[in-house]
Amino acid sequence: MTPNGHSEEPKRSVYGTCDPHYLRTLREAAGMDMFVLARTACLSVAQVRQLESDDSDGLFYSDAIKRQAYKRLLMILGAEPPSVEIPEELRDAAKVADAHLTTLDQIVAMSEQPPMNHSAFDAVHAGLAKLREHKQATAALLLLVAAVTLFVLHGPQSVVEATSELAAASPTPKVSAVAVSVEPPSVTTASVPVAAVAAASASVAAASALVAASPTAPSKTMGACTHSNEAMPQLSPFVAQKEGKYVYLVSAANAEVCVVDGNKQATLLQLKAGENRSVYGVSPWQVSSTSLQKVQIFFQGGRVSLPDATVSRVQLVEMTVAR
Known part of the structure; x- marks a missing residue:
């Protein structure tokens, strides 16, 4: 009870009930005039009048x-500000201090846990999974390594034959094939075509892997959302x-709305139920x-009503x- 003999409950309830x-x-x-009160609160006179009369003219965007x-x-x-009740468990300083200490102990215990040890099997399994994701690049890399090794060990002519055999056995990349014809050259000039063949095979495989891995950017279309010169109802707020x-805009159901301003800038909105x-x-x-008809339109601080359905x-x- 307050010194005036009134309970505190009605004073707190007026802030939540909006009693006009x-x-x-x-x-x-x-002794304050309605115009002075509206100017002090940065509101319009119509909004103050609505709060005092409990009129539902839609002058506010939401109840909040x-x-x-x-x-x-x-x-x-x-008016007296609403009082804030302190929970019973927060009134005891000793209990609050104990709760803080318990929380700190839990944080320290979690920080002292040993790190998780990953086995060698997990590491090998992860490496094989990455190789399966890049099969084409791996095949091209193996082909290049084999070609260089045979060139160093057996000479140019053996490398040409081994390269053709490995290329026939390796999986074909999903790109257009590059035909390379190699005539039997002399010993002094054969090393250049062999290196070119190996480099071309590696480049083609790497390019195909990049093309297959790159995502396709989604295309954005405005559809039929454009400015119209046709006759239409002209609406203004009250x-x-x-x-x-x-x-x-506030939509009561899923709706696609086209909004075009005076500069003919079009915006296509995909509104869900309850979205604004x-x-x-x-x-x-x-x-x-x-x-x-399922979309509420607010313009210049007020709701605009449609003429018909x-x-x-x-x-x-x-x-x-x-x-």
Whole structure:
């Protein structure tokens, strides 16, 4: 109980219930004009009037924003802030200190655990898995190593024969084949074609591995989301409270919405149920969708209502902001 004989529960509840009668009574008791209160709280007169009358004109984007505005007005009018109850387990300083020490002990115990030892079998298994992922590059590397070894040991002519046999036995890369014809040259000039054949085989295999491993970039298409010159309903908010630099959309179901601003900059939105998005630009705006009736459109601080259920494209015309 407080010194005035009233319980603290009603004082705390007014911050959560948004009681319009309590707000109006508090303002009249403070002797503050509605225009002065709106200017002090950075709100419009219409929003303050809605909070005092509990009118649902959609002047706030969400209930959370409406509750924050209500709490701001209560604080300006001198209402007592809501009290915060401290849990029973946090009132005892000794228990809090013991909990902190226990947490520190657990952190120290976890840091002293020995590192996990990986066996040699795991390392070999991981290496084989990487080789399987790059089979074409591995085959080309083995072919190059075999060609160089035979060239060093047996001379140029044996290398040409061994290279052709290894190329026939190795898996064919998924690229266009490069035909290389080698005529029997003299001993002094045979080393150059053999090195070229080995280098070409390695280059082709490496290129095919890179092409197969590179992902394909997804293509972005705007579809039919463009500016339209056709006649369409022109809508404006009932009261303009903000400049028309953006459009705020809230979808009640999955919908595809096209928004085009005055510079003919088109934005295609894929909205899910309950999702909201803002699109920035210049007016006038064009908003179109096959499910436009399932999308709530907010413009210049207020909700815009559709004329009928068959409309799929509307134009939003900016109005002068009320000061």
